[in-house]
Amino acid sequence: AQSVAQPEDQVNVAEGNPLTVKCTYSVSGNPYLFWYVQYPNRGLQFLLKYITGDNLVKGSYGFEAEFNKSQTSFHLKKPSALVSDSALYFCAFFHTGGFKTIFGAGTRLFVKA
Amino acid sequence: GAVVSQHPSWVICKSGTSVKIECRSLDFQATTMFWYRQFPKQSLMLMATSNEGSKATYEQGVEKDKFLINHASLTLSTLTVTSAHPEDSSFYICSAAGRGTTEAFFGQGTRLTVV
Numbered sequence A: 001a002q003s004v005a006q007p008e009d010q011v012n013v014a015e016g017n018p019l020t021v022k023c024t025y026s027v028s029g030n031p032y033l034f035w036y037v038q039y040p041n042r043g044l045q046f047l048l049k050y051i052t053g054d055n056l057v058k059g060s061y062g063f064e065a066e067f068n069k070s071q072t073s074f075h076l077k078k079p080s081a082l083v084s085d086s087a088l089y090f091c092a093f094f095h096t097g098g099f100k101t102i103f104g105a106g107t108r109l110f111v112k113a
Numbered sequence B: 001g002a003v004v005s006q007h008p009s010w011v012i013c014k015s016g017t018s019v020k021i022e023c024r025s026l027d028f029q030a031t032t033m034f035w036y037r038q039f040p041k042q043s044l045m046l047m048a049t050s051n052e053g054s055k056a057t058y059e060q061g062v063e064k065d066k067f068l069i070n071h072a073s074l075t076l077s078t079l080t081v082t083s084a085h086p087e088d089s090s091f092y093i094c095s096a097a098g099r100g101t102t103e104a105f106f107g108q109g110t111r112l113t114v115v
Helices: none
Strands: A003-005 A010-014 A019-023 A024-026 A035-039 A043-051 A056-060 A066-067 A072-079 A089-093 A100-103 A107-112 B004-007 B010-013 B017-026 B032-038 B045-050 B067-074 B076-081 B090-096 B110-114
Touching: A010 A019, A019 B004, A024 A072, A035 A066, A035 A072, A043 A056, A043 A072, A043 B110, A056 B017, A072 A089, A100 B032, A100 B045, B004 B090, B010 B017, B010 B032, B017 B032, B017 B090, B017 B110, B032 B067, B032 B076, B045 B067, B076 B090
Parallel strands: A010 A107, B010 B110
Antiparallel strands: A003 A024, A019 A072, A035 A043, A035 A089, A056 A066, A066 A072, A089 A100, A089 A107, B004 B017, B017 B076, B032 B045, B032 B090, B067 B076, B090 B110
């Protein structure tokens, strides 16, 4: 079955340090990959997406992600973490066959001051 | 990106009553709408997919009679939780996609609390 996996339940990083939130995918055909962030009791906020083209995708709030076809990964990165980045992050893909968005389990990011 | 509006953002209802949640695409025609449920600190689980004018397709394990979905127009889908019970308390999120699109757009979510 097609899916995305987020291997880490939680990531801890100190403010000012770079952060990485991992995502791997198992998707046939061209993967349409996304990152969303969710703050407590809030809906999803779109961060970035990869549809085609440049493997390095830049998104909102200084986040970026690199699409790596050989490693089937789409890790989310930010050069310098902020305490306000602490939230729940979801990797997802848009299943064009079933025409729906499938989410990873989510990774909770804690940025310590 | 396109805008999807979900209403209400939160609702409290008594056990045994029904509650309706609306999902509207404000600036595009949503040929397909999706309803997700999210338990605390968990991922979003797809409940059902609805195409305009057609019956919704429910994911395995989702009770059709409990969660009624209507997608009567290209801009509106509703989820009705019938005879709600405390275990139905959850965060419900809708999303919408237009024809031929490569992504769906999400509403703000509705926090349902059944007391």
